[in-house]
Amino acid sequence: MLSRRLNSLKAYKTETTKARIRLSSNELPYDLPEDLKTLILNELKETQLNRYPDPNSEELREVIGDFFGVSSENILLGNGSDELIYYLSIAVGDFSQGVYVPVPTFPMYEISADMLGRPKVCVQLDENFDINLEKSLELIANKSVVLAYYSYPNNPTGNLFSKEKIHRIREEGVFTVVDEAYYSYSGESFKDEALKREDTVVLRTLSKIGLAGLRVGILIGKESVVSELNKLRLPFNVTSPSQIIAKVVLSSGRDFIEESVKKVTSERERVLKELKGIKGVEVFPSRANFILFRTPFNAKAVHKGLVERDVLIRDMSYLPGLDRCLRVSIGKPEENDIFLEALEKVL
Numbered sequence: 005m006l007s008r009r010l011n012s013l014k015a016y017k018t019e020t021t022k023a024r025i026r027l028s029s030n031e032l033p034y035d036l037p038e039d040l041k042t043l044i045l046n047e048l049k050e051t052q053l054n055r056y057p058d059p060n061s062e063e064l065r066e067v068i069g070d071f072f073g074v075s076s077e078n079i080l081l082g083n084g085s086d087e088l089i090y091y092l093s094i095a096v097g098d099f100s101q102g103v104y105v106p107v108p109t110f111p112m113y114e115i116s117a118d119m120l121g122r123p124k125v126c127v128q129l130d131e132n133f134d135i136n137l138e139k140s141l142e143l144i145a146n147k148s149v150v151l152a153y154y155s156y157p158n159n160p161t162g163n164l165f166s167k168e169k170i171h172r173i174r175e176e177g178v179f180t181v182v183d184e185a186y187y188s189y190s191g192e193s194f195k196d197e198a199l200k201r202e203d204t205v206v207l208r209t210l211s212k213i214g215l216a217g218l219r220v221g222i223l224i225g226k227e228s229v230v231s232e233l234n235k236l237r238l239p240f241n242v243t244s245p246s247q248i249i250a251k252v253v254l255s256s257g258r259d260f261i262e263e264s265v266k267k268v269t270s271e272r273e274r275v276l277k278e279l280k281g282i283k284g285v286e287v288f289p290s291r292a293n294f295i296l297f298r299t300p301f302n303a304k305a306v307h308k309g310l311v312e313r314d315v316l317i318r319d320m321s322y323l324p325g326l327d328r329c330l331r332v333s334i335g336k337p338e339e340n341d342i343f344l345e346a347l348e349k350v351l
């Protein structure tokens with residue numbers, strides 16, 4: 005018999021609408037070049053798919069360690085960072101103890117707490133989308149919070165929270181998860197702290213730098229923390245095709261990743277400027293590969309109008325404090341132009 009706890013849960017839902025221009029999931033808009041795909045195919049040809057993958061992803065952890073400048077002992081891999089978020093919500097404290105989430109943010113932090121029936125302390129961000137420290141400290145003390153999640157930069161608002169505020173909350177004895185899914189676009193990190201401390205870990209992912217299809221998430225932490233969390237990891241959680249493809253791309257495709265990230269970052273600034281020029285649109289600065297903006301109209305109607313013009317972005321107006329807001333991922337220059345033109349027509 006299924007638990008009654010499930011009654012209060014909703015199945016995780018992502019955008020399924022079809023459109024030619026897809027700017028809704030913060031993916032890299034560039035697919036891998038032909039020569040990399042050929043290398044991948046050659047490697048896959050040599051792989052025995054009747055065998056289980058390397059359970060510890062040893063070689064991939066070496067390559068990822070090299071890519072992010074850490075040792076493989078400091079790395080735990082997940083089936084996307086979603087899986088790692090779930091592990092962290094299981095691992096830190098007791099289920100009766102609270103999970104702190106500054107909102108609006110990436111929904112998986114709350115979802116993982118809900119799945120486990122853990123109490124949540126969700127504190128609305130201030131008018132600059134930064135952490136409301138006073139309110140957070142008050143609730144954290146009252147609700148026995150032991151775990152905090154920060155999207156850094158924050159999805160969907162695009163900004164970096166104040167480092168000092170995150171440190172201050174940590175002083176209350178709160179295990180700190182800094183989710184740096186968009187690190188390649190911000191360049192800001194808590195990695196050095198995560199490598200030294202037992203109360204801090206960093207999450208990264210390959211999903212935003214060209215490999216969303218693989219589902220490879222990365223936790224960076226102190227060796228002792230990584231080896232404890234590794235006890236929760238499901239066996240064979242990273243498939244052999246994912247291990248092989250990620251190894252090839254991170255060792256032979258660095259130039260492709262670096263150039264793509266550069267193009268997206270410079271397009272971000274252009275799209276930001278162009279959006280600012282559209283009458284009635286309020287634009288929020290971004291350190292990630294997406295931009296949040298507010299229109300004078302109902303966001304659902306704007307979203308629908310764009311879909312009718314074959315452009316898919318994300319309606320964010322369902323989140324607290326984001327009325328009339330939508331989020332657009334940065335695409336190729338020509339895709340961004342189509343989006344901007346369509347938006348002008350819709351507004």
Ligand code: PMP
Pocket residue numbers: 029030083084085086087110155156159183185208209210211216219220221
């Ligand atoms: N963290 C943040 C902040 C995200 O925005 C996303 C994806 N939208 C993820 C994690 C999920 O990453 P993954 O694909 O590695 O599960």
